[in-house]
Structures are given as C-alpha cells and as structure tokens.
Amino acid sequence: MQPLVDELKELWDTGVNTYDASTKSYFTLRVSLLWKVSDFPAYANLSGWSTKGKLACPSCHKETRLTRLSNSYKEIFMVHRCWLELLHPFRMDKDSFDGTEEREGPPRSLTGEQVLAELKGFEIKFRKLVKDNPSLPYNWKKRSIFFQLPYWKNNFIRHNIDVMHTEKNVCDSHIGTLMNIDRKTKDHLKGRRDLEEMGIRHELHPEPLSNGKVYLPPACFEMDKKEKEKFCNVLKEVKVPDGYAANISRCIQVKPTPKMLGLKSHDNHILMQQLLPVVIRNILPKHVRSVIMKLCRYYRQLCSKFFNPKDLFNMEKDIGKIPCDLERIFPPSFFDVMIHLSVHLASEARLGRPVHYRWMYPIERYLGTIKSYVRNKSKHEGSIAEGYLAEECLSFCSREHLNILSHQNSKKRKHDIQHLHSQEFEEWLSDYVDEDMTSWDNRITSDIETLANGPSEVVKKYKGYIINGFRFHIKDVEKNRTTQNSGVILQALTSSFSSARYNDPIVGDVTYYxxxxxxxxxxxxxxxxxxxxxxxWISSGSRIKVDENGFTTLDFRGLKQTKEPYILASQAQQVFYVADPVHKDWKVVIKTTPRDNFDMDEQICIDDVETHL
Structure with missing residues (x-):
C-alpha cells in the first residue's frame, strides 16, 4: 500500500496539472481519500485493529464486551441493551437476556486524533521492547499506513464496515437457524447447554432421556418439515425482473429435504430485503416474524439510494432495540460479531451517506471484470493492464464513431410524445386544424398537423421494451423463463367527487398494479x-388487500379488461409479484428501482455535516 499512499500524498500536497475540456483550460487537480472499504478480515489488515478475539468490534474498541461460551467455544456479543434508554424495562430483565442487569451506556467511537495518539504510544512501547530485546524481529504491523496522510485523522469515517458482507452473514445466520441447516444453524445441543449454564430460558434446556439420548425442546423459531417445504416452495416459484437478481430458485431444494444451498452475496441481499419478510408471514409466530421483519426493514432503509438524514436518527434508535428482541428469541451462539456490527451501520450512514458509495458490490463486480482480462496466468498483472488499455481504446473509438454519426444525421433525432390523446380529442384536433389551417397563416406547425392527421393504420407490436431504466416483457414471454418482467405499477393523479358537495372534485393519488x-x-x-x-389493472376493491405488516396483496384471477387498459410506456414503473404463502392464488407486490438511476432530492441534502452530528 505504500506506493498508493505516496501518490495520495502527492495528489493532496502538490496536485497534478489537468485539462478541462469544457473551459479549454488547465487547472490543478487535488485528490483526497475519503474512506476505505473492504471485507471484515481486510479491515484488520489495513486499519491496524484486530477484528478477532475479545476486542473484535472496531467501533466499540476497548469498550467491547464479549462473553466466551464454554460449550460452543465461541465469542458472543449479547450486550445490546446498553443502546436502550436508561429506564427501558429490558435493562433490568435478567432471565430474558444473559442473566445480568444492564446499567452502562453505549460505547463512544474514537476520533482520529485519539486513534493516532494510541498508535504513537504503541509504537514507542514496541520500539523500546525491540531495543531491550535485540533478538526480536522488527516487524511492526499494527499502525494504519493511511495515517501518513495529513488529513486522515480528521475524517469522520476512515474504515467502513462493509454492508454487503455484514448483510450476507446476518441473512445466512437467520436462514441457517430457521431451517436448521447443517454447519449454519446456531441452535444445537452445545448452544442449549450454554443456555443452561447461563441459567436463562429454562424451557429450552436439554432434557436427558432414559436411553442415554438428549431431548431438545422445540424453540419458537423452529420450523417443522411442512413449514420448511412451504418456505422453500415460495422461493422456488419466485421470478424477478431481468437484471434485478440472479435465479434464486436454482439454490432451493424442496425434495427430499428442504434446503438452501449456494447463495451468493446478492442473493442474500434480495432475500433479506424483499423475499424473507414475504416468506415468513404465515410460518413463524408473530413475535418472531415481526422482529425479523423489522431487521429486514432496517437493512432496506439502510440500502436506499437516498434518505432523509433525520430518519437515520430514528434508525439508530430502532436498531438499538432490534438485537435486544433477537436476544430473547435466538440462542446465545447466534450473536457473533457480524450480528453485532448491524448496530453501527446506521451511525456510519449518518456520517458517510448512502451505502452505495461505501460497499463492496461495485468493487466485486469490477474485480470480476478485471479477472476476465487475464490470458496469461503466469503474468496476470500484465494481462490485466493490456486488457484494460484495449477496452479503453475500443470505448473511445465507438464513442467517436457515434459522435460522427450524430452530426451526419442531426435531423433524425427521436422525439418522445409526453401526452396520451383520447379518441375525442384526436377527432376535435383534426377538425380544428382542417378548418382553420388557412386563417392561421402557417402558425400551425408541422408537428401539430402530423398529430391531427392521426396515427398510421399499421402498428408495430413488441414482446419487450426498455424504458425508465427497466426492461419490460409481455406476460406470454415469461412462460418458459425464470425471470419476471411483466409487472407494472402506475402512480396516477385522479379526481372524484365528494358525497356532500357533488360539484367539488377531490384530487388524489391512486396506485394501479x-x-x-x-x-x-x-x-x-x-x-x-x-x-x-x-x-x-387492479387499483381498488376486493382484489387488493394490505395486511398488518404493510404488504400489498393482489388477486388477478378472472380479471376483466378495463375500459382504459393503455398507458404511455414512459409512465410505467416496474414491480414483480411473489406467491402469497398466506392466501392461495394471491400475489404479494414487491417494488423495484433501476440499478443505475438515483433520485436526488435537493430538499433533503445537507451542506454542513457537523450541524447534524
């Protein structure tokens, strides 16, 4: 990393002379490193703080409180009550938690100056140790190399907790424990003996049998075989839009034993934020599923492409209670460091803004692209450099060609028509133009004349269309496909009349699915x-329901065609439908957003970060 740090120091102190094509002038470009993002093991390598052992949490640092389970041989973090209000009843509840009362407050994160002071103190002690013992090798790796940058200690966030890997591990832990999947479940004999040793949740303690075996009483989150099959059947039938997610059904096994195998990071992302709350609606008890849904909702809000910073304070408050509710349900071995890191993600989002700029998804995708450049495995660095240069040259040539074509064919620009004309308006417009063409003295443009003449009697039909960042397909195309692109949602502004004063229109938003x-x-x-x-279309009536968890469900069976079935393609947004495990033949609506589109609301932007800390 030292060559990178040297270049960053040069770009900060000296800068580089750069040409601005818009102003056709040169300026001095300076660069600063805002933060670093990596998976959790690399966090330790680059920050100098070990992410293993009793001080595994880099945010809690020396105030990390860890419990060592003597039966499961694991370090756990069941200390989330310290994030609650001082008078919260959970603080005095011994039996539902770790057998102790909680009287302390949350740990405070260290500033850059405090971290640098500790590192300097460690360096002085280490050098003295080496001086007193000349035989010891001088191999000091604890100091973060990025502190050589002059501005590094002043950054609010220096090393990010990667949301991608955290969410993946949290989802794996939940699904593995709920489905009792081997090597992933946290509910086993050793975990039950830990409960017995801690003296909590006596109803789950193991019971010895006369034949020498041990009986484990069923937990509230445990699913039987039928529930597991129902769980897997819903996921097996899920179809999502193209580019939205991978084919999750390939990882689902229903027979002979319900299992989920081979899930990737993005599969866990889609499960955690969209599908898991739908699947568990009619399987788990209400007090169990409600907590899991809250955690899923927390991650969904956290991964939004934009949010109101005021809402992050509420998220910080909510995530302080969610792990406490989980501690009352799951065994102690469930609460490893990845579950604990969820508490700190909202605070980092408040400082660093949306996680799309601070997680590993784009980096992992680009690493996959770079690996595809390799042709000679003995000299892969050279292969990557050659492949990168070749792609840059091809991109430049293709853009240059497109630029030439646009100049040569400037009259063939495509115009998007913004309004849908009803049949009456079309006839009226045609008659009006025909009658007044002479009197207007060429004031009627060619565009109005073209529209007044009406469309051609020959129309084109398509099976697919890309617009608004979405790829749409008609329903018939999906019969033999594993993806779903036919779901459409329309936010329409309509007017109705009140019963008290019939002549007063009421204008409001109506959602059509x-x-x-x-x-x-x-x-x-x-x-x-x-x-x-x-x-x-479905917009209201008995075919649409909203349940207590906020899910919208629809019934498309025997749906008759409406009088106005057409909309402009530019008005369409995309959703997809998942089979409802609660009501047969009903569908649960899941909204999607284009991956490359960002909704930037100027009203929620903040100019001064420190004002909101």
Missing amino acids: GVLKDIIELQYGDEKKVVLFHCD
Missing part, C-alpha cells in the same frame, strides 16, 4: 412514434 399483456407502437408521420402498454 398491472400485468403487461401487449406493447404497441403508433406511428405519426415519418418520425413521430408513441409506445403504449396494454395491461390488466
């Missing part, structure tokens, strides 16, 4: 085109 049946393109003149989506 639909299934895409057909895609039609209308041609107006030579250049004008309008694309329409033909859908089956």
Whole structure:
C-alpha cells in the first residue's frame, strides 16, 4: 500500500496539472481519500485493529464486551441493551437476556486524533521492547499506513464496515437457524447447554432421556418439515425482473429435504430485503416474524439510494432495540460479531451517506471484470493492464464513431410524445386544424398537423421494451423463463367527487398494479412514434388487500379488461409479484428501482455535516 499512499500524498500536497475540456483550460487537480472499504478480515489488515478475539468490534474498541461460551467455544456479543434508554424495562430483565442487569451506556467511537495518539504510544512501547530485546524481529504491523496522510485523522469515517458482507452473514445466520441447516444453524445441543449454564430460558434446556439420548425442546423459531417445504416452495416459484437478481430458485431444494444451498452475496441481499419478510408471514409466530421483519426493514432503509438524514436518527434508535428482541428469541451462539456490527451501520450512514458509495458490490463486480482480462496466468498483472488499455481504446473509438454519426444525421433525432390523446380529442384536433389551417397563416406547425392527421393504420407490436431504466416483457414471454418482467405499477393523479358537495372534485393519488399483456407502437408521420402498454389493472376493491405488516396483496384471477387498459410506456414503473404463502392464488407486490438511476432530492441534502452530528 505504500506506493498508493505516496501518490495520495502527492495528489493532496502538490496536485497534478489537468485539462478541462469544457473551459479549454488547465487547472490543478487535488485528490483526497475519503474512506476505505473492504471485507471484515481486510479491515484488520489495513486499519491496524484486530477484528478477532475479545476486542473484535472496531467501533466499540476497548469498550467491547464479549462473553466466551464454554460449550460452543465461541465469542458472543449479547450486550445490546446498553443502546436502550436508561429506564427501558429490558435493562433490568435478567432471565430474558444473559442473566445480568444492564446499567452502562453505549460505547463512544474514537476520533482520529485519539486513534493516532494510541498508535504513537504503541509504537514507542514496541520500539523500546525491540531495543531491550535485540533478538526480536522488527516487524511492526499494527499502525494504519493511511495515517501518513495529513488529513486522515480528521475524517469522520476512515474504515467502513462493509454492508454487503455484514448483510450476507446476518441473512445466512437467520436462514441457517430457521431451517436448521447443517454447519449454519446456531441452535444445537452445545448452544442449549450454554443456555443452561447461563441459567436463562429454562424451557429450552436439554432434557436427558432414559436411553442415554438428549431431548431438545422445540424453540419458537423452529420450523417443522411442512413449514420448511412451504418456505422453500415460495422461493422456488419466485421470478424477478431481468437484471434485478440472479435465479434464486436454482439454490432451493424442496425434495427430499428442504434446503438452501449456494447463495451468493446478492442473493442474500434480495432475500433479506424483499423475499424473507414475504416468506415468513404465515410460518413463524408473530413475535418472531415481526422482529425479523423489522431487521429486514432496517437493512432496506439502510440500502436506499437516498434518505432523509433525520430518519437515520430514528434508525439508530430502532436498531438499538432490534438485537435486544433477537436476544430473547435466538440462542446465545447466534450473536457473533457480524450480528453485532448491524448496530453501527446506521451511525456510519449518518456520517458517510448512502451505502452505495461505501460497499463492496461495485468493487466485486469490477474485480470480476478485471479477472476476465487475464490470458496469461503466469503474468496476470500484465494481462490485466493490456486488457484494460484495449477496452479503453475500443470505448473511445465507438464513442467517436457515434459522435460522427450524430452530426451526419442531426435531423433524425427521436422525439418522445409526453401526452396520451383520447379518441375525442384526436377527432376535435383534426377538425380544428382542417378548418382553420388557412386563417392561421402557417402558425400551425408541422408537428401539430402530423398529430391531427392521426396515427398510421399499421402498428408495430413488441414482446419487450426498455424504458425508465427497466426492461419490460409481455406476460406470454415469461412462460418458459425464470425471470419476471411483466409487472407494472402506475402512480396516477385522479379526481372524484365528494358525497356532500357533488360539484367539488377531490384530487388524489391512486396506485394501479398491472400485468403487461401487449406493447404497441403508433406511428405519426415519418418520425413521430408513441409506445403504449396494454395491461390488466387492479387499483381498488376486493382484489387488493394490505395486511398488518404493510404488504400489498393482489388477486388477478378472472380479471376483466378495463375500459382504459393503455398507458404511455414512459409512465410505467416496474414491480414483480411473489406467491402469497398466506392466501392461495394471491400475489404479494414487491417494488423495484433501476440499478443505475438515483433520485436526488435537493430538499433533503445537507451542506454542513457537523450541524447534524
């Protein structure tokens, strides 16, 4: 890392002369490193703080409180009550937690100056130790190399806790324990003996039998075989839009034994934030599923592409209670350091903003791209450099060619028509233009004349269409596919009339949920085109329900066509539907967002971070 640090110091102190193509002038470009992101083992290597043992949490540092389980041989973190209010009843509840009362407050994170002071003190002690013992090798690796940067100690966040790996491990722990998957479950004989040794939750203590075996009483979160099959069947039938997630059904085994195998990091991401709350709705007891749903909702809010910073304070408050509720349900061996790290993610989001700039997903994807450049494994660095340069050259040539074509064909620009014209308006417009064409003295433009003449009698039909960052397919295409791209949602502004004063219109938002049946393109003149989506719609009535957990469920059986089934393609947003485990033949709505689109709301931006700390 030393060459990188040397270059960063040069870019901060001296800068580099850079050409600005917009102003056609040169300026001095300076660069600063805001933060570092890596998985948790690399966190230790680059920060100088060990992420193993009794001080495994880098945020709690020396105030980390760890318990060693004598039966499971694990270090656990069941100390989340310190994040609660001082008078919260959980603080005095011994039997539901670790057998002790909680009277302390949450640990405080160290500032950069405090970390640097500790590192300097350690360096002085280590050098004295080496001087007194010349035979010891001078191999000091504890100091973070990034503290050589002059501004590093002033950063609010220096090393990020990677949300991607944390979420993956949290999801693995929950699914492994709920389904009692070998090597992943935390509910076993050793874990029950730990409960017995701690003297808590007596109803789960192991009971010896006359034949020498041990009986483990069923826990509230334990699923039987039928519930596991139901759990896996719902996931086995899930179809998501193209590019939204991988084919999760390939990792699901229903027969002979329900299992989930081979889940990737993004699979756990989709399960944790979207699918797991849907699947457990009718399987687990209410007090168990409600806590898991709260944790899933926390991660979903945390991974939003934009959020109101005020909401993060509420998230910090909520995540202080969620692990406490989990401690009352799951065995002690469940609470490893990855479960504990969830407590600190909201605080880091408050300082560093959306996690999309601070997690490993884009880095992992780019590493996969770089690995594909390798042709000679004995000299992979050279292969990567050559492949990178070749791709840059090809990208430059293709963009140059597109630029030339755009200049040569400037009259063939595509225009998007923004409004949908009803049949009456089209007839009125055509008559109006025909009657007044002469009197307007060429004030009627060619565009209005083209629209007034109506569309061509020959239309085009498509099976797929890409718009608003989404890829849509008609319903018939999905019969033999593992993906689902026919779900459509429309946020419409409609008006109705009140019963008290019939002449007073009431204007409000109505959400329409639909299934895409057909895609039609209308041609107006030579250049004008309008694309329409033909859908089956549900907006209200007995076919739509919202349950106590906030899930919207729909019934598309026997749905009749509406009088106005068409919308402009530009109005469509995408959803996908998952089979409802509670009500047969009903579908649960899950909303999606385009991966490359960011909704930047200026009203929630903050200019001064320190004001909101």
